[in-house]
Amino acid sequence: xxxxxLHKTSAIVIAAFACLHLANHLVSLAGVxxxxxxxxxxxxxxxxxxxxxxxxLCVAAQVCSGLWLLxxxxxxxxxxxxxxxxxxxxxxxxxxLIHVGAVLFARTVLDLDTNFYFSAAGFHVPPYQFFFxxxxxxxxxxxxxxxxxxxxWHLKSTSPRIRxxxxxxxxLVGFVVSSLLxxxxxxxxxxxxxxxxxxxxxxxxxxxxx
Ligand code: HEM
Numbered sequence: 320x321x322x323x324x325l326h327k328t329s330a331i332v333i334a335a336f337a338c339l340h341l342a343n344h345l346v347s348l349a350g351v352x353x354x355x356x357x358x359x360x361x362x363x364x365x366x367x368x369x370x371x372x373x374x375x376l377c378v379a380a381q382v383c384s385g386l387w388l389l390x391x392x393x394x395x396x397x398x399x400x401x402x403x404x405x406x407x408x409x410x411x412x413x414x415x416l417i418h419v420g421a422v423l424f425a426r427t428v429l430d431l432d433t434n435f436y437f438s439a440a441g442f443h444v445p446p447y448q449f450f451f452x453x454x455x456x457x458x459x460x461x462x463x464x465x466x467x468x469x470x471x472w473h474l475k476s477t478s479p480r481i482r483x484x485x486x487x488x489x490x491l492v493g494f495v496v497s498s499l500l501x502x503x504x505x506x507x508x509x510x511x512x513x514x515x516x517x518x519x520x521x522x523x524x525x526x527x528x529x
Pocket of ligand 1: 333337340344358362365366371374375378418419422432433434435437438455456458459462500501
């Protein structure tokens with residue numbers, strides 16, 4: 320198996336999870352209880368030990384193979400789509416490392432239920448919203464952009480207009496989905512009252528005055 324085919328195979332598993340995962344976060348637009356109910360049902364699938372191990376192995380494979388392809392192809396890369404694919408891939412790789420690391424740390428070390436409140440807490444403890452808004456926004460936008468670029472390379476025999484649309488359309492959808500998710504986490508669409516134990520994780524980073 321080549322590095323490129325490993326990258327494509329793990330991408331299928333991650334994309335399937337991401338569909339379920341982002342749908343779960345979009346359900347928060349109907350209220351946090353709806354999101355938590357959806358998550359309970361979805362966890363029955365992805366929290367199965369075998370499924371979770373496969374998913375985490377795919378994340379590791381995706382990040383390592385992606386960084387390898389990014390560095391190896393640096394000098395040969397030509398054209399806007401190739402660079403957009405590289406940039407969105409680099410954003411996704413950095414996000415996945417931080418995101419999955421943070422989720423696993425919160426679950427195992429902080430003993431937190433990593434539900435909606437875990438992601439929303441940073442938006443409700445100033446000044447962390449200035450980190451978390453672009454962090455989630457660009458991660459979701461990068462995911463859609465990266466998928467659009469992959470489709471572009473598969474449409475070699477179609478017209479340039481259709482190929483350009485295959486990148487532009489996912490980016491537009493990604494922009495809308497990212498905006499909705501960030502607004503939802505920030506409590507700008509529905510009321511969000513983050514429990515104190517989630518906000519308290521940020522006191523770890525603050526210097527308290529005597
Ligand atoms: C606004 C965007 C996002 C938010 C708010 C978010 C939030 C979360 C939360 C709360 C969890 C813990 C889930 C649980 O405990 O059941 C999680 C896990 C995870 N997320 Fe995200 N996520 C976002 C985007 C993404 C994207 C774009 C990807 C992939 C490309 C991703 C990949 C993962 C993975 C792999 C896990 C670990 C699943 C597990 O092992 O339980 N997330 N995320």
